Amino acid sequence: MTPAALAELVRTTAVDVLSARGVDTSVLPETVTVERPRNPEHGDYATNLAMQVGKRAGVAPRELAGWLAESLAERDEISSAEVAGPGFLNLRLAADAQGAIVRDVLTKAEEFGSGDLYAGLRVNLEFVSANPTGPIHLGGTRWAAVGDALGRILRAQGAEVTREYYFNDAGAQIDRFVRSLVAAARGEEIPEDGYGGEYVAEIASEVLRREPGALDLPETERDEVFRRTGVGLMFDEIKRSLHEFRTDFDVFFHEDSLHESGAVTECLDQLKESGSLYHAEGAWWLRSTEFGDDKDRVVVKSDGDPAYIAGDIAYLRDKRERGFQLCLYMLGADHHGYIPRLKAAAAAMGDDPDSVEVLIGQLVNLVRHGEPVRMSKRAGTVVTLEDLVEAVGVDAARYSLVRSSVDSPVDIDLDLISKHTNENPVFYVQYAHARLSSLQRNAASLGIVRGEVTEADLGLLTHEREGDLIRTLGEFPRVVRSAAELREPHRVARYLEELATAYHRFYDSCRVLQPGDDQAGPLTVARLHLCEAARQVLANGLSLLGVSAPQQM
Template sequence: MTPEQLSTAIVDVLTTLSDEGAITLPDGVPTSVTVERPRSKEHGDYATNVALQLGKKAGLNPRAFAELVQTGLLQADGIDAVDIAGPGFLNISVSAGAQGVIAEQVVAAGASYGVTDSLHGEKIDVEFISANPTGPLHLGHTRWAVVGDAIARVLEAAGATVTREFYINDRGNQMNLFGASIEAAALGQPTPEDGYHGGYIADLAQEIVDADPAILDLPADERLVAFREKGYALQLAQQQEQLDRFNTHFDVWFSERSLHDSNDVAAGLEKLRSQGHLFDADGALWMRTTDFGDDKDRVLIRSNGELTYFASDTAYYVNKRERGFDRCIYLLGADHHGYVGRLRAMAACAGDDPDRNIEVLIGQLVKIVRGDQEVRLSKRAGEIVSLEELIDEIGTDALRYSLARYPADSPLVLDVAEITKASNDNPVYYVQYGHARTCRMMENAAELGMSMPQQFDPALLSHEKEGELLRSLAEFPRVVASAAELRHPHRVARYLEDMTAVFNRWYDTRECRMLPQGDEPVAPVNEARLVLVAAARTVFANGLGLLGVSAPERM
């Protein structure tokens, strides 16, 4: 019996009590109640505080309310005992058979186990990398490449329709400096002031000239544009290739230029003007964001006619909404705290609900150390730790898991030695090895001629450690739903680590051996445990998949 099934059983009891007139709830019977795993097995398999929440509303002492619920629950299938603790907590023990059915349900669901419909019908855009195509992706982008992708995965698992979006900052003076830097490298000239100095600039210049030697003979103004555009195409392709290698795939690569080329900026500003929140002052065009809590009004078009970045941001948001997204999620870096208020105010100026249609998440910085030395990043100085280098040194799985297992709003230090060692002290190795162990166990079973039974007796999974593992597996859908609701994919990683510990305790328990010993024939209990192992393997694989981490069969 899963927590959701037990919640339904409690709601059924409350409905019966209400229909019979035993209780009166002013707000009606709730559609669900909170069911949790108690910290101690002595307190049963599950616990609920429903009597404390509803007792006084029904005009009853919470303990008296709990007694009514207790009587009803004891008549429900699959419940062995219901005890009342303290002022009205209900501690519930379910039968081994009802608990064991969880393993069968997990195996039957397969890759869809953990999927819910809590966000069904929501169309969500997640923009989680906004980078200039002027250099390699680095560690700062890497954290969002992991967390943003994991957020998108758990949102999809909760039933939302999700679009992953990369915003390409391909407009502005930095693009001209990029082109001029490549051109200077190709011509053997000094790098322009404020230009890009990384070694990758010389590599790009060489690649462009090798592919098109005639570029050097173009008139100066044409040559600069040619180097800029060819360098842009090459650098963007490298970013896309690196992200694909990192198991982060985008549905939309949105060009800032396209906003201007397609007249979307003018259209977006016109829509805002129709809402009555734009005004002219000092020769410039402003948005009155202070009407919605911003600390100052924002300039959209300067007095010299130049568009601000905020004008592009505004047009981009309007574009997303016109593409039909109900919610636009932005993942921004630690230096963008000031954007939260202005983006929310901008959404309000566009006539939207900032609590419903826009969401801005701020991530904190990541440091990477080798030994006791911090590696520092500086794109223009050329001292880059690129995503490509991180993948080569750390590996996709270790890097993704290490970044995903912490809240994005907490600063993070990664030690290369710690996150790459093959040890149970390394969380990614610990969880992946748990999956590999289940695969090996099933291979061993197959070698003995065991196969998944068509039917089995779930009541045979009656050992205390089996109950503990089954309850842990049953928690997975709720963890996924919570991770989606809170935008906290690290909850999935921490759940997997806890579940691995529970699985290992079961595995180490002599009385819970899955395989028959010696010349013993395969017994029904062995088959039941094979189903339990298959269920654990399913949850390992599904959980790691939500983090974009592989589930190896051998390690």
């Protein structure tokens, strides 16, 4: 019995108990909360339902908890139900009910953990969106790992997710990049406000290989060649490195297309007509303070050029016109101002501000031998995605970036995540999966046939460590749902570490295969099913994070 099934059992029991005593059942919540207590001696699960509704029902919470305990104790699925404190209800599952969790995992297989929280919701998930002026730095790398994992988790909860990369191919940063390429092609010093690093020289050389006469062209034509070819080469490299990092996008949206198509002008005209823009000091301003922003924002500068926010507003409108019900933006630590700004833009267009959601990610620091790793030779000033992958591999890089909340800065210890020991979180989880895979192979080599889980006597799994492992497996759907609802993929990573610990403790206490025993008894078969369920959930969780589940290590 999964926690969700137990919660439903508690609720239906409460309905029966209150109805039998003439108490209005509308006081009950739609969903009852059941949780695993911190102290296992208090039971397998606990609920505070009686304390939550006792006063509204006109019943002392402890008395209501007693009614529930008496009724639940009569159910075959419940081994015991006890009242604690002012009205907590501690529950222990019967062995057969616990075994049903194993059966549920193996029946659903890769689908175990999936749900319908966001069934049918069309989500535009924009992340990374690094300027095409250099390799992806560590901040963008964190978003590549977290954004990809969040997309997988939202899809596991039924959402229709489109992963989108906003290609910033307009603006001053592109002009500086072009000047840097031209200087490198000429063998001159990079401009003071330009981009340094070996990659600039590499791209400039490739531009000249493809366009040998580029430097002989008039300045405007020359710059256009370096813009078109150089930016394209840089973006191809960005896409390649992201793909190798197992992060792919459904849409690459070009900022420049908004300006060339007239979408920005059209959007601004619409806002002027609605009165959401006003003219002052020679510029056009968005009345963003009316929608919660700390100040009004310049949308069209006094020289007539659109400010950066103009493209953002047109881009948001474009997303909504494409039918996305939720527009999720994942932005860097210096973009806090975008939260009210984008919501104000939505409101100014007569849209729902809640259709916009902005997640802010904090900085990433690399440490090696206790010292900060500050510079990449190729990028010149920053450590890049490729530097991190080269140092520790894709799995360790992704996992280490996902396992911490994006609200907090994270220090990545390269020495630690390179170790093949249990100190390394990703190794610890992957090793548990490899160990479980090896166990199934060893059983097969002994001629032990696990058979169908429906035929196994899972009620034999009564050891304390078996119960801990089973109940941990049962938590997985709730964890995935919470990770989706709260936009926190790190919850899945931390859960996997908890599951790996539960499995290792089980393995140390409960022998699964007897040496030389080719006539396995019912308990061996039941334990093999339990181990396969644990392997399946580890594989499912790692898949949600975009991390491999190795068969052997």
